[in-house]
Amino acid sequence: MPRLAAELGVTVAELGPAYWSGRTAFDLGCSAEEYWTGVLAALGRDPEPALLAALSETDSIKWSTLPQVSADLLTHLQGRGVRLGVLSNAPGPLAAAVRAAQWAGGIAHLVFSAEVALAKPDPAIYAHADTVYGTEPGDVVFFDDRVENVEAARAHGWDAHVWAGADAALDILGRSVVT
Structure with missing residues (x-):
């Protein structure tokens, strides 16, 4: 979350509600574009294609990297x-x-x-x-x-x-x- 928040220029506390609000739908198969567009909209940001791709990649790397x-x-x-x-x-x-x-x-x-x-x-x-x-x-x-x-x-x-x-x-x- 800190990397995503930094990439968006928000705090982790600001990102949290936007990140989790649509996560169930994302986990059930909605597209990355749809999910990240919703996150950005909740944060008052426009869904720039490069940003959508960067957020999706950062998020996937975070969750798929094991300690x-x-x-x-x-x-x-x-x-x-x-x-x-x-x-x-x-x-x-x-x-x-x-x-x-x-x-x-x-x-x-x-x-x-x-x-x-x-x-x-x-x-x-x-x-x-x-x-x-x-x-x-x-x-x-x-x-x-x-x-x-x-x-x-x-x-x-x-x-x-x-x-x-x-x-x-x-x-x-x-x-x-x-x-």
Whole structure:
């Protein structure tokens, strides 16, 4: 958010309401142009094409870049043969950035809200993910940073946990299984 705010010449506090107000529609598949035009309009700015593209790129890079500790966790799990999947509320440009990210190369199944017109915590997205993953609900251990998404995943039958960091994830997964 600080980079986006700086690019727009506003504070993070000013950007926040404009950024989040249309995010659900963006996550469900509206175009980047439509989303960023709405953000700019809320901030009293005109939708200049170069600015729309720059904002979309900055936002996608921000959300698709993993902290090193998370990248290391994925590498560790992949090295132990743990089957990984992604289920993310993500607009189209972010889905493309994740697919292109080096860290996503070893992940067999990537499910993005914009591509299926469903978003967490809608129960249908968890069922859809099971279909894509080839799993039954009891087969999936799921981590998410939002409590409502974890609760919905649990209601679906997944072993779901609020993300508390790589060490906590390893504890939940059982160090004996992944070490």
